[in-house]
Amino acid sequence: MRIALRELRRRPSRFATATTILALIAVLLLFLGGLLDGLVRDATGALRAQDADLVVYSSTARDSFFRSRITPEERARVEAVDGVEAVGGLGVALLGGRVPGNGPRDLADLAVFGYELPPDGVGDPPAPGEGYADEVLRDDGIEVGTEVLVGPARTPVTVVGFVADTNFSGQGSLWVAADTWRSVQNANRPDATVGPGVFQSLVVQAAGGVDPATLAGAIDDATGGATRTLTLDEAVAALPGVEQQQSVFNQIIGVTVVVAIVVVALFFALLTVERTALYGVLKAIGARSRTLFAGVVTQALLVTVVASAIGTALAVALDLAVPAGAIPFVLTPSRVLASVAVLLLASVLGCAFSLRRVLRIDPAAAIGSAP
Amino acid sequence: MSDPTTDDTTDPAEPSLVLEDVRKVYRMGDSDVVALDHATLEVAGDEIVALVGPSGSGKTTLCSIAGGILSPTEGRVVVGGEEISDYSPKQLTTFRQDKVGFVFQAVNLVPFLTARENLLVVDELGRRRGAPARQRADQLLEELGLSARAKNLPGQLSGGERQRVAIGRALMNDPALVLFDEPTSALDTKLGEAVMELIQTEMKSRGIAAIVVTHDERMVHYADRVAHILDGRLRA
Amino acid sequence: MFLALREMRRTKARFGLVVAAVALLVFLIFIQLTLQNGLLTAFVGAIRNQSAPVLVYSVDGRRNLQGSVITPPLEAAITAVPEVGRAGRIGEGTFTATVDGDLADVALVGYEAEGLGSPTALTAGRFPERDGEVVANEADADLGLGLGDTVALEPGGLELTVVGQAEDINLQVTPTLFTTYDTYVAAVRSVNPDARDPLPNAIALTPAEGVTPDQLSAAVNAADPEADALPRAAAADETPGVAQVRQSFQVIFLLYALVVPLVTGLFFLIITFQKANALTLLRAVGAPARRLVAALLVQVVIVMAAGIALGTALYAPLSVQRVGSIPLRFETRAVVVWTVVLMLLGVLSSLFSARRVLRIDPVEATTGAGVQV
Numbered sequence: 001m002r003i004a005l006r007e008l009r010r011r012p013s014r015f016a017t018a019t020t021i022l023a024l025i026a027v028l029l030l031f032l033g034g035l036l037d038g039l040v041r042d043a044t045g046a047l048r049a050q051d052a053d054l055v056v057y058s059s060t061a062r063d064s065f066f067r068s069r070i071t072p073e074e075r076a077r078v079e080a081v082d083g084v085e086a087v088g089g090l091g092v093a094l095l096g097g098r099v100p101g102n103g104p105r106d107l108a109d110l111a112v113f114g115y116e117l118p119p120d121g122v123g124d125p126p127a128p129g130e131g132y133a134d135e136v137l138r139d140d141g142i143e144v145g146t147e148v149l150v151g152p153a154r155t156p157v158t159v160v161g162f163v164a165d166t167n168f169s170g171q172g173s174l175w176v177a178a179d180t181w182r183s184v185q186n187a188n189r190p191d192a193t194v195g196p197g198v199f200q201s202l203v204v205q206a207a208g209g210v211d212p213a214t215l216a217g218a219i220d221d222a223t224g225g226a227t228r229t230l231t232l233d234e235a236v237a238a239l240p241g242v243e244q245q246q247s248v249f250n251q252i253i254g255v256t257v258v259v260a261i262v263v264v265a266l267f268f269a270l271l272t273v274e275r276t277a278l279y280g281v282l283k284a285i286g287a288r289s290r291t292l293f294a295g296v297v298t299q300a301l302l303v304t305v306v307a308s309a310i311g312t313a314l315a316v317a318l319d320l321a322v323p324a325g326a327i328p329f330v331l332t333p334s335r336v337l338a339s340v341a342v343l344l345l346a347s348v349l350g351c352a353f354s355l356r357r358v359l360r361i362d363p364a365a366a367i368g369s370a371p
Numbered sequence: 372m373s374d375p376t377t378d379d380t381t382d383p384a385e386p387s388l389v390l391e392d393v394r395k396v397y398r399m400g401d402s403d404v405v406a407l408d409h410a411t412l413e414v415a416g417d418e419i420v421a422l423v424g425p426s427g428s429g430k431t432t433l434c435s436i437a438g439g440i441l442s443p444t445e446g447r448v449v450v451g452g453e454e455i456s457d458y459s460p461k462q463l464t465t466f467r468q469d470k471v472g473f474v475f476q477a478v479n480l481v482p483f484l485t486a487r488e489n490l491l492v493v494d495e496l497g498r499r500r501g502a503p504a505r506q507r508a509d510q511l512l513e514e515l516g517l518s519a520r521a522k523n524l525p526g527q528l529s530g531g532e533r534q535r536v537a538i539g540r541a542l543m544n545d546p547a548l549v550l551f552d553e554p555t556s557a558l559d560t561k562l563g564e565a566v567m568e569l570i571q572t573e574m575k576s577r578g579i580a581a582i583v584v585t586h587d588e589r590m591v592h593y594a595d596r597v598a599h600i601l602d603g604r605l606r607a
Numbered sequence: 608m609f610l611a612l613r614e615m616r617r618t619k620a621r622f623g624l625v626v627a628a629v630a631l632l633v634f635l636i637f638i639q640l641t642l643q644n645g646l647l648t649a650f651v652g653a654i655r656n657q658s659a660p661v662l663v664y665s666v667d668g669r670r671n672l673q674g675s676v677i678t679p680p681l682e683a684a685i686t687a688v689p690e691v692g693r694a695g696r697i698g699e700g701t702f703t704a705t706v707d708g709d710l711a712d713v714a715l716v717g718y719e720a721e722g723l724g725s726p727t728a729l730t731a732g733r734f735p736e737r738d739g740e741v742v743a744n745e746a747d748a749d750l751g752l753g754l755g756d757t758v759a760l761e762p763g764g765l766e767l768t769v770v771g772q773a774e775d776i777n778l779q780v781t782p783t784l785f786t787t788y789d790t791y792v793a794a795v796r797s798v799n800p801d802a803r804d805p806l807p808n809a810i811a812l813t814p815a816e817g818v819t820p821d822q823l824s825a826a827v828n829a830a831d832p833e834a835d836a837l838p839r840a841a842a843a844d845e846t847p848g849v850a851q852v853r854q855s856f857q858v859i860f861l862l863y864a865l866v867v868p869l870v871t872g873l874f875f876l877i878i879t880f881q882k883a884n885a886l887t888l889l890r891a892v893g894a895p896a897r898r899l900v901a902a903l904l905v906q907v908v909i910v911m912a913a914g915i916a917l918g919t920a921l922y923a924p925l926s927v928q929r930v931g932s933i934p935l936r937f938e939t940r941a942v943v944v945w946t947v948v949l950m951l952l953g954v955l956s957s958l959f960s961a962r963r964v965l966r967i968d969p970v971e972a973t974t975g976a977g978v979q980v
Binding site: 018066109170244249267322333 | 621625626628630631635637642665666667668671678684700702711714747759761762795799801802805806833835839847848850854855858859863866869870873874877878881930933936944947
Binding site: 320363 | 431433465467468469472475483484495524535540
């Protein structure tokens with residue numbers, strides 16, 4: 001083990017190429033993962049933030065806010081279901097917002113949410129004409145006190161505070177009272193007006209001890225099939241593109257990890273071939289195969305750790321270099337840890353290709369052989 | 372092991388190596404090849420034996436069996452009072468760590484380790500002793516006249532110095548027997564003689580037995596005794 | 608040549624491994640290129656492959672057909688611009704429809720006149736002539752949107768019949784049907800009887816004679832600050848998300864393009880170091896350095912070619928699949944371009960090894976220098 005470490009220290013250059021390749025692969029993994037995280041985060045924040053167990057859509061809405069309408073009558077039926085603790089209406093309008101001081105064509109992308117039950121980190125519904133803005137809208141020059149003119153009808157909403165990680169469909173959320181949302185929606189989307197008391201969907205808190213999945217069925221029964229109720233996780237996954245993005249990205253990440261395994265396998269297999277004579281000698285003077293292989297694994301792990309560190313640094317640099325909003329890329333500690341763990345696993349697997357060779361080296365070869 | 376220089380696990384009266392009727396047969400395809408045929412050899416506790424024979428004669432096999440790298444097909448092998456004839460490969464590995472020293476033909480130092488670290492490799496492979504091992508390495512380097520070169524890499528040492536580091540490595544575990552595999556083959560006569568002289572001095576002063584494999588008749592007079600081997604048969 | 612091939616045959620495993628690594632990387636590059644193109648086509652194909660040279664959105668739409676609403680005053684201001692040749696309304700909406708017995712999302716694009724927002728070209732059938740007739744995306748035929756198929760919009764049950772097919776006319780990764788503006792309005796009303804008549808989402812324009820699409824766009828934008836006019840290609844490229852997808856994939860391709868030559872470079876450098884003794888010997892017995900370098904390059908080319916061929920073979924069957932609702936296709940041009948680029952990078956990467964070969968001094972064979980481990 002010490003020998004392996006000393007070799008790394010004395011001859012860092014012979015490990016440089018492998019480290020560089022693995023560092024690039026680490027950047028790739030982090031970039032792909034960060035991109036996925038960013039896409040999913042910006043698409044799902046508003047739903048993930050909901051302090052609720054279930055989301056209720058119209059049964060014809062295909063799990064989408066925009067085609068869903070829940071009437072006050074349907075809502076009353078939902079509220080009457082046993083095990084329902086609290087029900088809140090939810091509606092969203094995706095619109096452009098004019099921020100004072102910005103150019104006439106420079107609009108902020110807004111997801112205006114009307115709500116009743118406060119999501120995590122969001123206060124009680126603000127006064128009419130006021131709203132809490134998501135942090136990302138600061139990039140558009142929005143501050144506390146800014147009066148944003150929403151949509152072509154220029155419906156004014158004054159920002160009275162900020163919330164975090166509540167984005168929807170890649171747009172910055174603006175949380176307003178239900179009536180504010182209705183007036184924004186009706187003024188700006190004449191094709192999709194909502195009547196008094198109507199919401200696009202409902203969020204439901206289950207009473208303590210009630211299984212949300214069972215409750216979802218009870219709700220849909222109570223409305224006579226007019227609704228389709230999803231658990232919060234199901235609703236997040238049902239948002240357009242979320243599942244496809246995850247499966248596509250995870251497949252790409254998977255193949256990239258296989259490349260990492262091949263790189264490690266190739267590199268250490270070649271290194272082992274190079275060391276055949278040395279290993280023969282060490283075995284003759286009493287080294288066990290286990291000790292020698294442990295040395296190989298140690299080197300692979302250390303190379304991977306260094307490569308991961310470089311890769312992470314590069315990914316962070318990339319994150320800083322990319323202008324805000326250009327690419328939906330977020331680098332979370334959990335993504336970094338998961339990627340590094342996967343790479344470490346890949347490096348151990350890659351080493352396994354050298355195991356047989358290390359085992360097969362015959363100490364007898366050290367004797368009677370010319371250099 | 373309080374003082375490694377005075378500690379002597381081998382009693383000169385007790386033989387360091389006993390080979391009794393040792394046979395080694397390799398299977399090559401359908402036929403058996405006898406590499407060593409009923410070899411019997413006894414090496415005294417501080418004796419230096421030159422093993423001479425042409426290539427393919429069985430020198431290497433005998434050396435490997437005496438050093439616990441190979442197990443004999445038949446016969447008894449006792450090294451430093453320990454019978455190893457029926458040892459498993461695992462037991463042989465431990466045995467090699469404790470009882471024998473090797474100096475290989477190509478010297479074969481670890482190229483990225485200093486002279487001192489090459490000696491300490493032996494300690495790292497077996498049960499770690501730490502400080503006593505470092506003490507012993509320093510002492511051996513001093514005795515071999517290498518103190519000033521302790522921090523040099525093999526690439527920075529002369530051929531003779533590398534040879535001495537290799538001898539130092541072989542002595543690290545205070546072996547009962549040291550096996551030298553063609554130590555002079557790559558050297559000219561003058562340097563070869565110097566190396567043989569060094570082997571003689573170091574082994575005799577420590578009272579450690581040695582087998583020196585060579586095909587160079589000019590070197591055999593440094594040994595106490597010469598054993599000839601031809602076609603797997605030993606003529607002592 | 609003989610030397611190069613002989614060595615590869617003797618050490619199949621190690622060359623196999625590097626070929627596998629190159630193949631996987633090539634496969635990844637190709638599949639992601641295809642994904643990118645498939646994604647973008649599924650996202651904005653309807654914009655790219657519609658016939659109007661210029662589209663005008665409202666500024667509030669943020670270059671998104673669905674988000675854009677053209678108010679009557681804006682429409683009047685646009686059509687009054689002198690550079691305008693012809694103008695027509697475009698309406699767009701996403702609906703739930705019963706397709707082949709199941710509920711599915713469909714997007715409906717209504718246009719007033721052929722050449723003003725209709726699909727550029729049909730691959731089968733004809734353009735809609737009567738109410739309730741639509742043109743569907745060719746690749747969606749197996750979803751139940753083939754020629755002659757009928758879908759019903761929900762709720763309301765308005766029936767639409769596919770009478771024509773066109774290539775790559777989807778919008779927002781949703782099966783898209785092109786129809787007459789009147790049918791579009793009827794569709795909006797059928798699902799929500801309370802709705803007022805929808806306003807158009809965009810105005811399709813053709814330039815007057817002697818006016819380029821760029822000039823027309825500039826003129827419209829100058830005429831009304833609420834108008835956001837874009838030539839067709841720009842309208843597709845500046846749809847929100849398109850640039851993001853492009854940039855993201857560019858970073859990914861750049862990284863892969865770096866990894867491939869590094870892997871091959873590393874491999875050949877290591878085997879060159881390993882062969883140093885043999886190469887020295889060959890030099891000593893009179894092999895010209897040139898020949899040894901040539902052998903190396905032959906191996907590089909073989910490894911790269913085998914890797915690319917294998918990667919393409921892996922990619923080919925996948926390239927004609929669908930990922931979710933995104934149809935993919937074999938990108939011949941991308942395969943050719945990347946093959947050339949990767950070949951060059953592979954050969955470049957082996958130059959380090961070539962330098963090492965050239966530096967070998969045949970004298971070392973006799974002195975034994977370099978033999979010491």
